Amino acid sequence: MHFEYARFVRKTVFTSVGHQFQRIISQKKDTLSRDKTVKTFMRLNGGKIIAAVTIGGSTLAVLINLYTNFTQYDIISPDKFIPLTINKITPVNHNTSIFRLKFPKPLKEKLPITSCFHIKDDSIQIVREYTPISPTDERNYIEFLIKRYNDGYLSRYIHSLKEGNIVEVRGPILTFPYTPNMKTHIGMICGGTGITPMYQLINHILCNPDDKTKIYMIYANVTKQDILLLRELDQLSQEHPDQLKIFYTLDQPPYNELWTQGVGYVSQNAIKNLIPGPQEDVLILVCGPEGMIRYVSGDKARDLSQGPVGGILKNLGYKQHQVFKF
Numbered sequence: 001m002h003f004e005y006a007r008f009v010r011k012t013v014f015t016s017v018g019h020q021f022q023r024i025i026s027q028k029k030d031t032l033s034r035d036k037t038v039k040t041f042m043r044l045n046g047g048k049i050i051a052a053v054t055i056g057g058s059t060l061a062v063l064i065n066l067y068t069n070f071t072q073y074d075i076i077s078p079d080k081f082i083p084l085t086i087n088k089i090t091p092v093n094h095n096t097s098i099f100r101l102k103f104p105k106p107l108k109e110k111l112p113i114t115s116c117f118h119i120k121d122d123s124i125q126i127v128r129e130y131t132p133i134s135p136t137d138e139r140n141y142i143e144f145l146i147k148r149y150n151d152g153y154l155s156r157y158i159h160s161l162k163e164g165n166i167v168e169v170r171g172p173i174l175t176f177p178y179t180p181n182m183k184t185h186i187g188m189i190c191g192g193t194g195i196t197p198m199y200q201l202i203n204h205i206l207c208n209p210d211d212k213t214k215i216y217m218i219y220a221n222v223t224k225q226d227i228l229l230l231r232e233l234d235q236l237s238q239e240h241p242d243q244l245k246i247f248y249t250l251d252q253p254p255y256n257e258l259w260t261q262g263v264g265y266v267s268q269n270a271i272k273n274l275i276p277g278p279q280e281d282v283l284i285l286v287c288g289p290e291g292m293i294r295y296v297s298g299d300k301a302r303d304l305s306q307g308p309v310g311g312i313l314k315n316l317g318y319k320q321h322q323v324f325k326f
Contacts, residue, residue, distance in 0.1 A: 117171030131196035180211040187275035191288030287326035
């Protein structure tokens, strides 16, 4: 489903107007299916309604998962903040930990791919997006990999919490609607905690034996100790050598051991040599610090839409439909 359509559906379903629309669809499905002006083809499958609406000769395909995917969550909600208890905190390195939030009861449906959550601190009225790294089919808890930044008010707040404390979250919020085999090759360029949506998607792809997508990732960090999820990523690449290839690049490579991968920032040569070129069966995903995104793919637009492709990817010939910026 196209991202703009997904955003429209989410906005519609999660407003009061959307709830009214949901009830109308549910109550009037038989009438709608016979309507000659607006052709609505519906398939009921476990509470899901798929509607294709034709108006004035143009077709808008809208996937509305009523009571599922989004509105089925009676424990978490993309519409409001819900308190969840920190069940476990696992330190990863000197400034990053994994926070596990336990659901009071199992979810009915798995989380959509790829999706994020908003976490807030009421005391300073700050909200930030975090992508979960727990398996998307996990129904009992959700895990976030969160780095503590000295100038990050919310990250400092979260790292001050203990097991048993409460965190308010809102989500899931669809960020990039992925479908299996939508592209033959996916290139991933990320830095720091920008690994989280990539890790979510990598796990999702590799857990599906029917998904043959090949993944090529360049992951940039300052030091080797800053490479988040290193053990997990290496294990996945070893288990799926023909489907996942990872290249690490460091600003400060270790001086006391042999470092055979990249040194410095993500370079044009690295992308050209390690990631498939701008073909129609290729998609490039980018996530990381603002400076890295600007340098690699160009900034998002002011309204937070994707905006034009810039930076290295523009120089290499990639077009807007071949690049997605988280």
